Amino acid sequence: MDQSTQAAGRSTTAASVPPPAGRGGLLGPLVLLAALAAIPLLGAGYSLQLATDTLTAIVLAYGWNLISGFTGYLSFGQVSFYGLGAYTTALLVMHTGVPWYLAVLASGLVGALAALILGPIMLRLRGILFALGMLGLARILSVVFNSWGFAGASIGLSLPAELMPVRIYYATLVLALAAFAINALFVYSGFGLDAVSLNEDEEAAAALGVPATRVKVIAFVLSALLPAMAGGLVAWNRSYMDPTSAFNPSLDLQVVVFVLFGGIGTLWGPFLGTLILTLAGEQFGVSFPNLQLALYGVVVVATVLAFPGGLTGIANRFGWLRRPIVHAARGLPQAAPPPAAAAPPAGGKLLELRGVTVRFSGLTALDDVSLTLGEGETLCVIGANGAGKTTLFNTITGYVAPTAGTINYKGEPVTALPTFRRAQRGLARSFQIPRLMPSLTVWENVLLAARHGRQAARAQAHAAWVLEVMGLTPMWRDPASRLSPGHQRQLEFARVLGLAPDVVLLDEVMAGMTAEEREVVRNAVRRLPQYGVRGVVLVEHVIAAVADLCDRMVVLDFGHVIADGKPQEVLADPAVVRAYLGEPL
Amino acid sequence: MPSQRRPWGASSYCRGALAAFSCLIGLGGVAQAAKPIVIGTTVSETGPLATDGEYQLRGLQLGVAEINAHGGWLGRKVELKVYDDKSSPGAAVRLYQRLITLDKVNLLIGPYSSLVTVAVAPLINKYHMATLEPGASVPSIYVKGNTWNLMNTADSTTYLHQLLPLAKQHGAKTVALLGLESAYSLACYHARVAQAKELGFKIVYQTTYTLQTDFSSIALAIKNAKPAVVLECGYYPDSVNLVRSLHQQGYAPQFMGETVGPVEAAYVKALGPLANRVYGNSGWWFNFKTPGNAKFIADYKKMFHAEPDYHAAAAYTATQLLGAAVEGTHSLDQEKIRQWIVTHKVESIQGPIQDNQYGHTVGAVQDRVQIQSGVLKLVAPASLAQAKPEIPYTGN
Amino acid sequence: MLALQLLVNGILLGGLYVLVAQSLNLIFGVMGVVNLAHGAVIALAGLFTYWFTAHTGANPLLVLPIAGVAGALMGALGQRLLVEPVMRHGARSELLSLLVTFGLSYILIELALQLFGADFVSVPDLQSSWQLGSLAFGKALVVAGVFALVMSALLYAWLNHSMSGKTLLAAAQSPTGAISCGIDVALVRMTAFGIGVGLAAAAGVLVIIIQPVAPQTASDLTLLAFVIIALGGLGDYLGVAIAAVLLGITQSVAGYYLGGNAEYILPYVLLLVVMVARPGRFRRIR
Structure with a gap:
């Protein structure tokens, strides 16, 4: 699957929302809120119960949307937190007599705490494994509570609760508003940008300094907090909780249907999808009880096949409900170049590899490689395909842990440092095939790199400046997936500058470019010192394109360094010529 | 109104x-x-x-x-x-x-x-x-x-309540008791455990279980415990699985009782001859x-x-x-x-x-039925019984 | 003796697991798609078997080829119409195919409810055991296990030693590469999905002989099958067979000494333990 089809696929789904940003007035939401607040006036009976249940489903949908929509970790087990929350409230009310609202808050706390403990473990899994791992977790909890006498075992717990439908309704409404606000945070903030970047390409995000584990654990904790509190409210409202209802997997499956239908990874999708499907489902279920399941099934299949963006996706086509561009909703911020760097320490090595060896199950990709990058130096690494160039990059940037050897960066050992920390410290890389965040705009792609380790206003000014330098300002609001291949490479390069790096590693950055595009990049490379870059490592296949940029040249052959020196000397080395088997150098 | x-x-x-x-x-x-x-x-x-x-x-x-x-x-x-x-x-x-x-x-x-x-x-x-x-x-x-x-x-709690007394009359001294983890079946299970103790039975095996499908280990454990009575409070699927697994492990207790499973028409259809002489219970019967x-x-x-x-x-x-x-x-x-x-x-x-003041029906009990040659027959109480209990359960 | 019988029971249970899981594994191995409608197919085929034998008095094993062929045809058709369209979405196709088959499972479960009702049913065939000394071998489980074993062996041989099988694997490992070699990848995927669904349907015929099945059993079967292939290694046919048997033995022992609840919960606990202890083994999934 090549990058462009991949991008095309993404741009029609999930977090993709084509700019420009819509300007939603505040009137609509306020009317909606007033209407929701007025529902109890209709009476405290069935309609209120239905409204409460619908709001509960909206809370669950928004909770699920955080981890599975924005962050891209599809979970089939968020009901675990719902159940934990329900039991927390039930047990607290029964045994301690705390007021219900405190019990519900405690439920949220328990849910969040459980997610904080489980998150780092479960979120190491990806894709289907995470989804079904969570389902397995819910299954385990259900069995535990089904046989745990203290929690009423299979008979469940009946609470000595008074029924207070109006208060419960307003509590649920408040919770739903909080859920909406948290989702809005994901849409409007840089943190949300981080989360979406994990959804788009977690590995590339690490190279931009995104602390993946922290971001996804926070998203997970928030997406556990909401259902846990919802569960607490439901337990109190029903005055009853049993393991079958508490850990009912179909609750999650329903939420998946709702969010998907409304638009996954969007701000309004969970609300719209849940509202329409619960109300339609209620009417449909009353009239044709036997067909409701099938209806859900058809909704899911039709949504995925015909309009993957859901209702929000359709609305977007008409210019409605588009998400704002993060930190540039009203236009591009003022550009400003980075502040002049403090005078670099003279004579220090920027990068120093000593005896680095990398083995993959028997295959030695790098064998005892030692090399250095000096202050102000441009080092070119050349070699045939399979010589180990990309592995070298991956090792320096922390994607691959060396089997042996050490890596020092600016005089400090970084061998054990995770990728995102190296990136944040100014050790930047580009990828051979650009790994952009396809549904994010050009601006957001750069901002993503700029925002870590930098104060917000400074980060925005820096990102705007990078766009200017790289000539990408005219297309700042285009989604990355819509760029021409040449512009995509420029954007990849721009993201590297977004980090305001000290050392830049460029992986075949000019491959497949037209002459003019290449010239833009060559100029950019020449200007790198002006942008504060103190050292450059270029990996290039087309040596002619870079030879005049190099201060020094290293040749890799089957994981060995076979030459290291001035470009002209290296290119004349018979060993190098032999390694290239007569390829034109 | x-x-x-x-x-x-x-x-x-x-x-x-x-x-x-x-x-x-x-x-x-x-x-x-x-x-x-x-x-x-x-x-x-x-x-x-x-x-x-x-x-x-x-x-x-x-x-x-x-x-x-x-x-x-x-x-x-x-x-x-x-x-x-x-x-x-x-x-x-x-x-x-x-x-x-x-x-x-x-x-x-x-x-x-x-x-x-x-x-x-x-x-x-x-x-x-x-x-x-x-x-x-x-x-x-x-x-x-x-x-x-x-x-x-x-x-x-009255489900299969006459089975243990009947078994005692016929000299049975040991029992295996099983209960599915659900509201009704646990109430039944605990009542039968208490009853077994009261009647002086030795409970040689007891377990509760979740809706599982593999009963081979439970059946093997029962076989090794050699109870004269096997009494299960459960639902239909686990009832079928238990009888089958006991048969496969080669054990037939003298008395086999399974609350509500045997009363369903699908029970005999699923088990064929294995269903014969299994006891179940019903609060109502055709010949009342x-x-x-x-x-x-x-x-x-x-x-x-x-x-x-x-x-x-x-x-x-x-x-x-x-x-x-x-x-x-x-x-x-x-x-x-x-x-x-x-x-x-x-x-x-x-x-x-x-009903008593709390709405609890008092005095009513569930009566016992037994599958005899593929047909459910009321065998207790004696006043209404359509047939005498067939003893022992043979498992074929 | 007890230990041996526990071992036999565990191996037979493992055989049932291979039967239930291997077809899901095939589809995943070739397409990278977890078919969430897997359990619904098994349940539908099982319920059909019950209905068919109840009305004709035929031996349920006669339904095996019918269900297999019908399942394969419907699976191929379903793949072409519903799953193939989302295979073009690159990295996203995993998520999208998950959602499509999830929706499909709802539809199939509803179909089963409408056609066969909500009742649990089973058929009274092969209920007894073959005795070897004092060891008992449940007949239905032996038949299911042998079928699963033969199926796994044939799959393995076909994928690794025949031209068409190798084509399948090639398409699985590198769709782009396969296209450039002139392989019709879409056709390959349709074939694999068809075979997978056909085998799942055949499994359904055997499952209903072993235990009662109802439409609501579908999601349990899917989850169980997934847990097994996750434990054995996704796309690894031998690994899944080994894991299934080991799981069966562990459950057999746990059920004997710790009781029903422990046995029931064990697969999920093991899955989580393996995920926590060896996350690396799940890394290649992406």
Whole structure:
């Protein structure tokens, strides 16, 4: 699957929302809120119960949307937190007599705490494994509570609760508003940008300094907090909780249907999808009880096949409900170049590899490689395909842990440092095939790199400046997936500058470019010192394109360094010529 | 109609602009017709409880049809308003709320299964609706504070209660007891454990289990414990699996009892000869000499082209009981109906039903049936028995 | 003796697991798609078997080829119409295919409810055991296990030693590469999905002989099958067979000494333990 089809696929789904940003007035939401607040006036009976249940489903949908929509970790087990929350409230009310609202808050706390403990473990899994791992977790909890006498075992717990439908309704409404606000945070903030970047390409995000584990654990904790509190409210409202209802997997499956239908990874999708499907489902279920399941099934299949963006996706086509561009909703911020760097320490090595060896199950990709990058130096690494160039990059940037050897960066050992920390410290890389965040705009792609380790206003000014330098300002609001291949490479390069790096590693950055595009990049490379870059490592296949940029040249052959020196000397080395088997150098 | 429990008249649902919104999305109620008396209920038409729910629904439908054939109640026709609760406690809560506040039904009959009933109980007690419960046999529902749930069947602690005494008569001294982790079956299981101790049985194996499908290890453990009696409180699938696994491990106890599984028609179909001589229990049976029983069976067959079971009988009983209370009090007042039911003994097709002050049916027991050559026969109590128990269980 | 019988029971249970899981594994291995409608197919085929034998009095094993072929045809058709369209979405196709098959499972479960009702049913065939000394071998489980073993062996041989099988694997490992070699990848995927669904349907015929099945069993079967292939290694046919048997033995022992609840919960606990202890083994999934 090549990058462009991949991008095309993404741009029609999930977090993709084509700019420009819509300007939603505040009137609509306020009317909606007033209407929701007025529902109890209709009476405290069935309609209120239905409204409460619908709001509960909206809370669950928004909770699920955080981890599975924005962050891209599809979970089939968020009901675990719902159940934990329900039991927390039930047990607290029964045994301690705390007021219900405190019990519900405690439920949220328990849910969040459980997610904080489980998150780092479960979120190491990806894709289907995470989804079904969570389902397995819910299954385990259900069995535990089904046989745990203290929690009423299979008979469940009946609470000595008074029924207070109006208060419960307003509590649920408040919770739903909080859920909406948290989702809005994901849409409007840089943190949300981080989360979406994990959804788009977690590995590339690490190279931009995104602390993946922290971001996804926070998203997970928030997406556990909401259902846990919802569960607490439901337990109190029903005055009853049993393991079958508490850990009912179909609750999650329903939420998946709702969010998907409304638009996954969007701000309004969970609300719209849940509202329409619960109300339609209620009417449909009353009239044709036997067909409701099938209806859900058809909704899911039709949504995925015909309009993957859901209702929000359709609305977007008409210019409605588009998400704002993060930190540039009203236009591009003022550009400003980075502040002049403090005078670099003279004579220090920027990068120093000593005896680095990398083995993959028997295959030695790098064998005892030692090399250095000096202050102000441009080092070119050349070699045939399979010589180990990309592995070298991956090792320096922390994607691959060396089997042996050490890596020092600016005089400090970084061998054990995770990728995102190296990136944040100014050790930047580009990828051979650009790994952009396809549904994010050009601006957001750069901002993503700029925002870590930098104060917000400074980060925005820096990102705007990078766009200017790289000539990408005219297309700042285009989604990355819509760029021409040449512009995509420029954007990849721009993201590297977004980090305001000290050392830049460029992986075949000019491959497949037209002459003019290449010239833009060559100029950019020449200007790198002006942008504060103190050292450059270029990996290039087309040596002619870079030879005049190099201060020094290293040749890799089957994981060995076979030459290291001035470009002209290296290119004349018979060993190098032999390694290239007569390829034109 | 006791208006203090439903302070919002039907017309108040459509008030002003908000009401327009509410009516648009279908919340607006249809004003209830003054004429017929409406009984509201939910039934598990789908989901895991659908099989038994279907019997319960048919019992209600038959009951209402017969009431109307005899001119209804208080000179008014009787209507049944049924929703599908999908076997889900949560859905049932909302649907009962709908029945009470939106549909404004006159009377309620409870859902199927103790689990769903427990979930609905707070609502019923809040709205003070006298609710007959044909499908909830767990005694813990009918206690102080939950006095509006009115039981009309034997409770689950009486399931298979005559099996251990029978086995003791025939010299059995050891028993293996199994209970599925669900509300009704655990109540049954604990009652049988206590009974076994009381009768001086040695419990050589006991376990509770979740809805699993592999019983080979449990069967092997039972085989090694060599009990004379194996008694399981469970549902249909685990009943079938246990009998099969015991057979495969090569063990046949003298007495094999499995509460409600064997009573289902699918049991013999699934197990064939292995089902012979297994005991089950039922709160009602075809040969009961109770008033109206023969007619109930005949009408049921005519209406549904199938045989009734004890769920259908219990549901039918609920309509009988409700009818007796309505006619007896000449009213639809919930408090009067409740009072009437807890103070009167009613002859039903299941036998006499008498509830105590908490709505718990006292004195009624589940009777024992046995599969003999592929046919279910009542074997206890002796006064009604169609056949003598066939002993021992052979497992083929 | 006890230990041996526990071992036999465990191995037989493992055989049932291979039967239930291997077809899901095939589809995943070739397409990277977890078919969430897997359990619904098994349940539908099982319920059909019950219905068919109840009306004709035929031996349920006769249904095996019918269900297999019908399942394969419907699977191929379903793949072409519903799953193939989302295979073009690159990295996203995993998520999208998960959602499509999830929706499909709802539809199939509803179909089963409408056609066969909500009841649990089973058929009274092969209920007894073959005795070897004092060891008992449940007949239905032996038949299912042998079928699963033969199926796994044939799959393995076909994928690794025949031209068409190698084509399948090639398409699985590198769709782009396969396209450039002139392989019709879409056709390959349709074939694999068809075979997978056909085998799942055949498994359904055997499952209903072993234990009662109802439409609601579908999601349990899917989850169980997934847990097994996750434990054995997704796309690894031998690994799944080994894991299934080991799981069966562990459950057999746990059930004997710790009781029903422990046995039931064990697969999920093991899955989580393996995920926590060896996350690396799940890394290649992406």
